[in-house]
Amino acid sequence: MMGENDEEVDATVLVSSKHRELIGSQVLSCKQLCDLPDEILLRVLDCLSTRAAVRTSVLSKRWRHLSKSIPSLDFDDENFFEKSQFLNFVEGALSFRDLSPLKVFSLSCYVAEGESRVNTWIDAAVRRKVQELCLCLVVEIDRPVEYTLPYGVFRCETLVKFHLEMFYNFRVPSEVCLPNLKVLTLDFVGFVNDISFEKLLSCPSLEELSLKSCRCGQIEVLNIGAPNLLKLSIFEPEFFAGLNRHCQLRIHGVRIKSLRYHGQYGGGDHTISCPSSLVEAVIVAFYPAEENPDWCADRVFKLLKGFSNVERLTLFYEGLWDMNEREDLLDSFPVFRSLTRLKFDISPVYLDCRALQVMLSQSPCLRSLVFARGLIEDSEMDGWTLDPVPECFLSSLKEVRICNFKAEDFELSAVRVLLGTAEVLEKFFIHCSRHYRENFQGSLMKHVMKLPRASDRCAISLEFGEKCSGCSRKI
Amino acid sequence: MSSSPPPSSAAASPSCPKKMIALRSSDGETFEIEEAAALQSKTLENMIDEDCAGTPIPLPNVTGKILAKVVEFCSKHAEPGVDDESLRAWDAEFVNVEQATVFDYILAANFLEIPTLLNLTCNVVADMIRGKTPDEIRKFFNIKSIFSPEEEEEVRRENHWAFE
Numbered sequence: 001m002m003g004e005n006d007e008e009v010d011a012t013v014l015v016s017s018k019h020r021e022l023i024g025s026q027v028l029s030c031k032q033l034c035d036l037p038d039e040i041l042l043r044v045l046d047c048l049s050t051r052a053a054v055r056t057s058v059l060s061k062r063w064r065h066l067s068k069s070i071p072s073l074d075f076d077d078e079n080f081f082e083k084s085q086f087l088n089f090v091e092g093a094l095s096f097r098d099l100s101p102l103k104v105f106s107l108s109c110y111v112a113e114g115e116s117r118v119n120t121w122i123d124a125a126v127r128r129k130v131q132e133l134c135l136c137l138v139v140e141i142d143r144p145v146e147y148t149l150p151y152g153v154f155r156c157e158t159l160v161k162f163h164l165e166m167f168y169n170f171r172v173p174s175e176v177c178l179p180n181l182k183v184l185t186l187d188f189v190g191f192v193n194d195i196s197f198e199k200l201l202s203c204p205s206l207e208e209l210s211l212k213s214c215r216c217g218q219i220e221v222l223n224i225g226a227p228n229l230l231k232l233s234i235f236e237p238e239f240f241a242g243l244n245r246h247c248q249l250r251i252h253g254v255r256i257k258s259l260r261y262h263g264q265y266g267g268g269d270h271t272i273s274c275p276s277s278l279v280e281a282v283i284v285a286f287y288p289a290e291e292n293p294d295w296c297a298d299r300v301f302k303l304l305k306g307f308s309n310v311e312r313l314t315l316f317y318e319g320l321w322d323m324n325e326r327e328d329l330l331d332s333f334p335v336f337r338s339l340t341r342l343k344f345d346i347s348p349v350y351l352d353c354r355a356l357q358v359m360l361s362q363s364p365c366l367r368s369l370v371f372a373r374g375l376i377e378d379s380e381m382d383g384w385t386l387d388p389v390p391e392c393f394l395s396s397l398k399e400v401r402i403c404n405f406k407a408e409d410f411e412l413s414a415v416r417v418l419l420g421t422a423e424v425l426e427k428f429f430i431h432c433s434r435h436y437r438e439n440f441q442g443s444l445m446k447h448v449m450k451l452p453r454a455s456d457r458c459a460i461s462l463e464f465g466e467k468c469s470g471c472s473r474k475i
Numbered sequence: 476m477s478s479s480p481p482p483s484s485a486a487a488s489p490s491c492p493k494k495m496i497a498l499r500s501s502d503g504e505t506f507e508i509e510e511a512a513a514l515q516s517k518t519l520e521n522m523i524d525e526d527c528a529g530t531p532i533p534l535p536n537v538t539g540k541i542l543a544k545v546v547e548f549c550s551k552h553a554e555p556g557v558d559d560e561s562l563r564a565w566d567a568e569f570v571n572v573e574q575a576t577v578f579d580y581i582l583a584a585n586f587l588e589i590p591t592l593l594n595l596t597c598n599v600v601a602d603m604i605r606g607k608t609p610d611e612i613r614k615f616f617n618i619k620s621i622f623s624p625e626e627e628e629e630v631r632r633e634n635h636w637a638f639e
Contacts, residue, residue: 026535026536027501027535027536027537027538028536028537028579028582028583028586029538029541029578029579029582030575030578030579030582031575031578032575032578032616032617033574033578033600033616033617033618034616034617034618034619035578036578036581036582039585040581040582040585040597043593043597044597044600044601044604045601046597047597047598047600047601048601048604048605051637052604052605054634054637055609055634055637055638056604056609056612057630057633057634057637058609058622058627058630058631058634059609059612059613059618059620060613060618060619060620060621060622061620061621061622063618064630085639088636088639089636089637089639091636092634092635092636092637093636093637096633096634
């Protein structure tokens with residue numbers, strides 16, 4: 001839409017009439033809180049707890065009116081000494097609040113006396129066109145094992161974010177229509193019926209999906225059909241078989257950028273529709289001892305081929321180690337053309353492992369290398385070094401980080417090898433475990449500084465203490 | 476309010492060679508702001524896209540005094556390599572001003588659509604409310620209550636559950 005009235009007499013002011021309307025001409029200023037417009041006061045109320053916000057209703061008529069339409073409602077029974085106080089508060093707040101749209105509804109409580117009351121509250125949120133629903137429900141053990149949320153939740157057109165934390169089996173109705181749901185996080189939830197569960201995972205606008213400690217033990221094939229999915233995260237703590245070990249994951253969306261899997265080393269075949277869209281992958285798997293190493297090697301190899309376009313990869317070291325004896329796999333190892341950051345987790349890495357060296361050689365643009373559980377050189381040969389030196393060590397590797405360093409001889413040897421071969425290294429970062437003193441007396445820094453360095457601009461930092469600033473949060 | 480000239484970038488589009496944006500306040504003062512800093516304002520972002528001539532963008536609803544501070548805020552938040560803790564401390568100092576000034580910041584942030592500044596300043600006001608009794612709040616903000624004592628009592632009764 002061009003050309004209307006935007007020729008101005010004053011040539012120095014080239015602002016179209018559209019902007020002129022936008023700006024207006026009145027100077028925005030005020031001296032008193034009450035001179036601020038309603039929309040801003042509501043924002044201020046939104047920064048307060050629900051209780052504090054509602055209490056402003058007694059300030060004046062205007063505040064009473066405003067407090068009836070606070071954008072968010074947050075109820076947590078932990079903030080109340082008695083259950084009855086909590087119930088009164090929630091019921092009071094819900095009847096006080098008008099029907100204007102609700103941005104956020106957050107409820108965290110113990111559900112003892114049967115679902116109906118809690119479900120009425122959730123319904124009240126749905127009726128107010130809630131955008132973000134956050135439910136943490138602790139259901140009494142003696143109760144039936146299934147909990148039914150109000151069906152309105154699954155048909156809420158305005159819902160954009162849904163977080164559900166509920167250690168119970170969860171029935172998804174057959175009618176699921178959540179056209180605007182973008183973010184879905186499910187913690188500890190159990191799913192019995194895979195068909196309906198899959199409906200939830202196929203929402204057309206779904207971009208982020210997180211399943212944490214969810215129990216879907218019966219499901220053999222998990223179809224994650226969301227066409228616009230960008231981020232998928234599956235997390236299971238150790239020894240927790242949430243997903244069936246042979247469960248196949250099928251990711252249908254072709255836009256997926258980030259995939260994080262942390263859990264049991266699953267046996268099922270996984271398919272990603274469009275692996276080339278992936279930018280980041282994290283595969284941290286706990287290794288079941290009884291698996292056949294050959295079979296594991298095949299699985300990991302297939303995974304790695306799928307991830308060969310990523311820019312950032314976190315991998316569990318044992319997956320590589322299984323490939324050591326497999327010439328066929330090492331010979332056809334994929335090239336990681338875009339990989340700039342590679343991190344190993346779960347167990348210490350052996351620098352003399354052939355498969356690791358092959359992987360490094362096939363990562364020509366690698367800039368950052370992280371060994372989150374330590375690095376070892378176990379060749380038992382004096383003066384062992386990397387031969388040949390991976391290409392990235394000569395041209396792109398700028399940063400190395402070793403965590404959980406215990407300063408054993410074979411760890412120091414690994415440090416020696418890296419420092420001696422990485423020619424463009426700029427930062428070498430070591431986080432020492434608190435036990436390192438058992439293995440090393442004297443100044444560790446002095447020792448490391450004395451090691452020959454292939455790069456003349458490499459800065460070495462040592463960090464001590466419980467948490468490694470670089471990666472403790474990023475598992 | 477000028478910053479050092481930004482490094483030349485190969486990505487500069489040919490129709491907008493300048494990386495500095497000029498803003499003019501209601502009282503005629505002109506301020507220069509780096510494009511990266513200006514883009515923190517959605518309002519300015521829209522205007523920059525359409526007006527690349529390099530002439531000052533007039534903002535007749537913001538005074539020079541406030542615009543100067545807004546430019547300072549945006550520039551600070553566009554600086555690379557500032558850690559979270561330092562930025563938080565800087566923000567705290569930034570809003571350590573009298574009430575009326577905070578309100579002016581809010582209005583400017585709202586009009587210019589700067590989410591970081593709007594969140595910061597609204598939280599400052601919320602902090603002033605939090606923990607005070609209704610009477611204290613009224614006094615602090617000079618809120619005139621037209622409630623008669625009976626009306627006020629009724630409201631309190633209506634919301635007794637909030638005061639338990």
